[in-house]
Amino acid sequence: xxxxxxxxxxxxxxxxxxxxxxxxxxxxxxxxxxxxxxxxxxxxxxxxxxxxxxxxxxxxxxxxxxxxxxxxxxxxxxxxxxxxxxxxxxxxxxxxxxxxxxxxxxxxxxxxxxxxxxxxxxxxxxxxxxxxxxxxxxxxxxxxxxxxxxxxxxxxxxxxxxxxxxxxxxxxxxxxxxxxxxxxxxxxxxxxxxxxxxxxxxxxxxxxxxxxxxxxxxxxxxxxxxxxxxxxxxxxxxxxxxxxxxxxxxxxxxxxxxx
Amino acid sequence: xxxxxxxxxxxxxxxxxxxxxxxxxxxxxxxxxxxxxxxxxxxxxxxxxxxxxxxxxxxxxxxxxxxxxxxxxxxxxxxxxxxxxxxxxxxxxxxxxxxxxxxxxxxxxxxxxxxxxxxxxxxxxxxxxxxxxxxxxxxxxxxxxxxxxxxxxxxxxxxxxxxxxxxxxxxxxxxxxxxxxxxxxxxxxxxxxxxxxxxxxxxxxxxxxxxxxxxxxxxxxxxxxxxxxxxxxxxxxxxxxxxxxxxxxxxxxxxxxxxxxxxxxxxxxxxxxxxxxxxxxxxxxxxxxxxxxxxxxxxxxxxxxxxxxxxxxxxxxxxxxxxxxxxxxxxxxxxxxxx
Numbered sequence: 001x002x003x004x005x006x007x008x009x010x011x012x013x014x015x016x017x018x019x020x021x022x023x024x025x026x027x028x029x030x031x032x033x034x035x036x037x038x039x040x041x042x043x044x045x046x047x048x049x050x051x052x053x054x055x056x057x058x059x060x061x062x063x064x065x066x067x068x069x070x071x072x073x074x075x076x077x078x079x080x081x082x083x084x085x086x087x088x089x090x091x092x093x094x095x096x097x098x099x100x101x102x103x104x105x106x107x108x109x110x111x112x113x114x115x116x117x118x119x120x121x122x123x124x125x126x127x128x129x130x131x132x133x134x135x136x137x138x139x140x141x142x143x144x145x146x147x148x149x150x151x152x153x154x155x156x157x158x159x160x161x162x163x164x165x166x167x168x169x170x171x172x173x174x175x176x177x178x179x180x181x182x183x184x185x186x187x188x189x190x191x192x193x194x195x196x197x198x199x200x201x202x203x204x205x206x207x208x209x210x211x212x213x214x215x216x217x218x219x220x221x222x223x224x225x226x227x228x229x230x231x232x233x234x235x236x237x238x239x240x241x242x243x244x245x246x247x248x249x250x251x252x253x254x255x256x257x258x259x
Numbered sequence: 260x261x262x263x264x265x266x267x268x269x270x271x272x273x274x275x276x277x278x279x280x281x282x283x284x285x286x287x288x289x290x291x292x293x294x295x296x297x298x299x300x301x302x303x304x305x306x307x308x309x310x311x312x313x314x315x316x317x318x319x320x321x322x323x324x325x326x327x328x329x330x331x332x333x334x335x336x337x338x339x340x341x342x343x344x345x346x347x348x349x350x351x352x353x354x355x356x357x358x359x360x361x362x363x364x365x366x367x368x369x370x371x372x373x374x375x376x377x378x379x380x381x382x383x384x385x386x387x388x389x390x391x392x393x394x395x396x397x398x399x400x401x402x403x404x405x406x407x408x409x410x411x412x413x414x415x416x417x418x419x420x421x422x423x424x425x426x427x428x429x430x431x432x433x434x435x436x437x438x439x440x441x442x443x444x445x446x447x448x449x450x451x452x453x454x455x456x457x458x459x460x461x462x463x464x465x466x467x468x469x470x471x472x473x474x475x476x477x478x479x480x481x482x483x484x485x486x487x488x489x490x491x492x493x494x495x496x497x498x499x500x501x502x503x504x505x506x507x508x509x510x511x512x513x514x515x516x517x518x519x520x521x522x523x524x525x526x527x528x529x530x531x532x533x534x535x536x537x538x539x540x541x542x543x544x545x546x547x548x549x550x551x552x553x554x555x556x557x558x559x560x561x562x563x564x565x566x567x568x569x570x571x572x573x574x575x576x577x578x579x580x581x582x583x584x585x586x587x588x589x590x591x592x593x594x595x596x597x598x
Contacts, residue, residue, distance in 0.1 A: 161331060162333045162335060164299075164320070164333075167300070168299050168320050168321070168323070168395075169321075169326075169347035169350055169398060170321050170398060171321055171346070172319075179346075180335055183335075183337040184337065
């Protein structure tokens with residue numbers, strides 16, 4: 001039985017409407033100012049193409065790294081009886097609320113030339129700061145919690161009975177994880193990867209602090225937008241509109257996945 | 260199979276020969292599922308488990324070679340029925356093609372070969388039960404554990420699956436242990452019966468032996484008998500909680516015992532009956548249940564008693580109206596069992 005449709009009280013409807021406007025108005029303004037006819041040309045400049053290509057590669061790299069490290073971490077958080085699991089979960093969640101710039105500073109102090117691991121990295125010739133690897137590292141740092149928390153939630157809600165059955169059928173823990181647990185949480189892994197990817201693509205603060213904004217090397221799309229805003233505003237608008245469309249596509253894709 | 264199991268809840272010893280089907284029965288919370296999980300290696304316990312003269316206690320579940328069919332079936336949702344059944348063979352290193360061939364022959368044996376390509380969510384309860392059974396049996400386990408394999412099935416597929424269980428387990432290469440609540444399963448499937456209560460084995464034997472002399476009120480009730488627990492006296496049994504049952508062959512007084520009587524041996528009267536050498540219980544009519552041409556009546560008296568009468572007698576006595584009634588039980592129909 002459906003309840004009677006209720007008119008929301010004005011005290012709630014007013015702020016709700018304002019909230020929608022707050023989101024919609026800037027987006028509409030952006031789309032309104034976008035030079036659509038010149039869009040292909042603006043997106044085809046070397047600087048923009050380099051930024052797009054770099055963002056794509058680094059974003060994919062960050063998602064892969066987050067998957068490889070984050071899924072096992074999610075398993076540890078959801079399934080192991082490790083003491084201090086709660087603390088570990090809190091630590092993993094920190095980048096979610098930490099100002100990205102602070103993350104960048106922290107990364108610099110760990111992996112920078114003068115960081116904790118600086119000497120080792122310098123000697124092996126693999127200092128990631130101010131290289132594309134630094135971009136991947138910064139993006140992974142900020143996007144990892146999205147993946148870990150999504151996958152952990154799914155694993156914690158999973159009935160262990162099927163893993164038990166797999167064990168009685170002769171599967172060791174790793175085999176059971178790969179053939180039974182992982183397929184069962186695959187939709188959540190995909191959703192977590194999409195969220196992490198979105199966060200990685202939009203990364204600004206940690207990247208510019210840790211990897212700089214070197215065109216062609218570490219200047220990802222958000223950094224390029226920021227620079228174009230000074231050099232060539234219409235190009236910045238075009239690139240922003242493009243990112244907006246990508247984000248909308250991602251949201252729609254995620255919603256389809258969830259259903 | 261020889262097992263001795265001790266956990267904080269359960270302390271039990273079990274034995275079963277290859278091809279023997281043992282029914283594990285007992286009230287809720289008796290530890291039946293715990294016992295199965297311990298034998299499968301999924302729950303810690305002290306003790307021992309010997310399969311084919313191999314001690315497997317202390318081994319991880321994947322090294323025990325024990326087949327387990329949980330009550331919820333727990334088929335792997337992302338695999339076809341065929342790959343579910345092939346899983347155990349694959350885990351043992353059998354090639355995909357060969358594992359699938361064996362799996363298909365098992366599905367065929369259980370009458371569901373045509374469903375090989377289906378995902379579990381497209382299977383009915385009875386079909387899922389067969390696939391789960393095939394999955395447990397395909398790797399040739401040394402012991403088969405089935406937790407309520409017929410629960411949650413509708414009546415017709417229950418009969419089919421029960422027949423299949425009998426055909427595949429009895430005389431097979433491994434002993435099978437079946438947890439069940441249904442006396443029909445016990446009679447139809449089990450070579451032997453083990454009654455578990457509060458984590459202890461209270462009785463073990465063939466269904467006939469246990470039916471003849473149940474050692475607990477729960478098992479007597481399961482088998483459809485009247486059973487009263489109490490202390491023997493010169494003429495019968497002083498029932499715990501009040502009342503007396505007269506028996507033709509009393510035991511020495513002062514023993515803890517059960518008095519047993521078939522419900523069909525209890526007769527009902529609206530007026531106090533004459534005669535002697537029998538128990539007369541005055542009470543109120545309680546639940547009525549139809550039982551294939553007969554009516555089962557619970558009489559609330561001291562003690563409560565269940566009678567089974569013909570439909571005609573039920574109508575004559577106007578049982579449906581409720582009210583006071585006298586139940587009589589001939590002393591020769593009462594058996595006393597020393598527990």
